[in-house]
Amino acid sequence: MDARDRDGPDRDGREADFTWGQARDFANQLIQAHSGKHLTDLEIKVLQGSWQNHTYEAMAEQYTYGAGYLNRDVGNALWKKLSQALGEKVSKTNFREALRRAWWQQGRSVPSVPPSVPPSVRPSVLPMTPPLPAVPLAETPFAEGPVAPQSPFYVVRSQVEDLGLRSLLKPGALVRVKAPSLMGKTSFLYYLLQGVQLQGYATIYLDLGSIDRDILTDLGKLLRWLCARVSRQLKIPNRLEEFWDSDIFGSNDNCTAYFEEYLLQEVPQPVVLGLDNVDRLFPHGAVVEDFFGLLRSWHERARISTLWQQLRLVLMHSTDVYIPLDYNQSPFNTGVPIELVEFSPDQIQALALLHHCSLDRPALAQLMAAIGGHPYLVRRALYELGTGSQTLGQLLATAATETGIYGAHLRRQWLLLQQNPALWQALIQVVQGTEPVSLSPLTLYKLHSMGLIHRHNNRVMPRCTVYRDYFRSMHRADSP
Template sequence: MFDNLHESHFDVNSKSEFTWIDAKEAADFALYKSFGKYLSDIEIKLLQGSWEEKTYDRMAAIYGYSAEYLNKDVGNKLWHKLSQALQEKVTKKNFKAALRRIWEIERNSSNFNQQKIDSQNLLNKNLLNTDVEKSESPISPSSVQLPFPESSVPPESPFYIERNNVENLCFETIIKPGSLIRIKAPQLMGKTSLINKINAYVKHISYQTVYLDLGGVERKILTDVEKFLRWLCCMVGRQLKLENQLHDYWDSEILGSNDNCTAYFEEYLLTEVDAPILLALDNVDKIFSYTEIIEDFFGMLRSWHEKGKILDIWKKLRLVLAHSTEVYVPLDIHQSPFNAGIPIGLAEFDRPQVQKLVSIHGLNWDETKVEQLMNVVGGHPFLVRLAMYELCSKSLTLEEFLQESSTEAGIYSNHLRGYLQLLQQCPKIAEAFKVVVNSSEPVELNSMGIYKLHSMGLVERQDNHVVPRCNLYREYFQRVLV
């Protein structure tokens, strides 16, 4: 359908009107020529909404973003980039005429026609917000650069799939003074990708950002609260490009470690930076077992959040904490940051989100094939993307892939063996999981067993009972846990 449409649009003798598709392709051509990047998902939505003469408020209601975000962040950035690419002032009011001019100049160019074919690889059913019939040609996987899904997804990547209004809630929360966001989800569910998305958003509105992965902190630091808090101050200062002034502010003879750390932030770090600061702490659950620091550290974070409600200097600090499932540590309810702020849970992808990944990968699947894959791996983001990577990279049918998915020959073998090694280090948890995978009914476990298996991402909770997260885990661990 698109091929025929494009031929008529770009025929030399065509009398066709300048359409939304033409405008989108002209914008893609100009931006790629100038910056090496096509329109992002949200930019396409905003450009199409502007084409249809929708207000920012109307687009916000339709797309689930705040009007302020669409106007001051996405819109301003897009019009500025188009102004640079087209070498004229482009606004929401005049962009149609500006894009038409470059379309009329370039539409007979071989480069333009080739690039519009390339950009089609990122133009899928969902991004166009139109009803696309199943008979259309899928996106060509050979023309999409497929990164191996082994880490977080960059915020501007077409492979980043937005959750249902999660990102919008985070954006609206993080711009509030002294805000705190708690992202809770099992491993490999996209916590770090969401943090990166939040970071990218606040950078666009001139915030300073600091990202710290607590999973990589050395053990010798985690066993001494003073070392750990000095490490925190040092790392935050480095990312803010500030000189280390700990020797001038740290007074161990009179003040405790929490007081010293708080004073360093209040009197130096927050004072030296004019903009709001986002401090994102990833994998905070990795330090739960270090009783030497957790009570002081988490109590301090909670106090910072409370200070942000009343003190101007602390209103500049915005906190994001990411952790796996529940916080199984003994903390006073009034000193814990885990019962404050806005909680964000990351669920598995639903069918429309999986279908969007199908389109992006260029797989010509009907609903039956989507159902077949989800029957094995559910909507687990990592497992779904890994499956599609394999199917695009090799000449396998879905049936062949699923047949070997839980075997040592399948692409999940390293992932599954990693879990097996963890379970072998915890025989009691392994025995509990063995009962779960061999039961056709939900299994009741003690709270610690549920906590550990759920934080690993191996089970789904149903009240006080659990079931395997997906049939892939059930099939594999039925075989190996003997």
């Protein structure tokens, strides 16, 4: 496909700047702002097919839906939503121009500079994404806790969300999501569950971080808790006493029977079970081995059982909790692994506008050098800047200190490192160096799991200058 097919006809040199990814995100933003709901996965597919000038028949063949259904039920509703959001009537044949025009008028007051133009002559401020309307300052949320998928502050990392949703639409799917603390794992799980709800799936969210310790350390109690909570969220009567036979069967067998002979029989649609903070189990070796073995067996049963194909699993775990554990004590290696990534410069710029911040390119580069694209660090900085609590200069001056806005986060990382002196010494080697350094594979793995370093080929360097400067200062304080 050439640029004309991808981006549409070039009008005044501007259409070529409007890519499919920008069109998708902008349409989603418009419809969410107008109706409070995001586009469904299937609506996005129809939008993309239409963008690429595909007929409904071609889309039907590609997506395994009926052409009439895609036209009458999905397409007509999509064009109606888009017409209402844009304030003009659009259809499959003219929506690209209408979207481009609205996008340009709303967010592109300065044209993009082609890559061939030297940086020295580029404008100092270039809009990198069409901005969302800023949220009233009084309603700007503090940077803590998960972000709801319908919130304008939820940042869609398109490839990651697309992979998660596509995977969960497959029978018997198992998705494993891993990332260091504060990277947005729970927000991502909320997004996935809402996405499959829009496809008509039943969803269950369970947070293992909220379970009493005496349940976590006893496999029988843990699995009875699991069955009872799933029953409650599916609004199905609890029949544990009828299906649980501890005199003859083990806990894994009883739990499997409860799902196979009761729960999955009662629910006509696919069921997505999202388990958050499963790393809470990692320190309990006997329990974690049996529990993950059970989930793996359910996933494998789906290969031959249509009943088990109805169950799809999502497991969320924090990678930094590997540190106090033996290297081999980790979740099972099956299913689709997803690793959450940092925000891009475009995404940070869009968030800045929502927070009433105006970051030109030098300021954005300065902020990202200090904290990278770490979701929590970015949101915390933009909240301070947007509310006027600090200027960028003031924020960066104390960012790597105990008194700065990241003091609690940095202290937590430092305390975790003190549990492993060899790992602490390895990090000191990294932050003291002026060039990327080499580490043993196991040490590299652990520091990367904590989110403290970036890989650079076979060498590593500090993830950001805030981490580098803070851990340098802590090393100096420890030195005689």
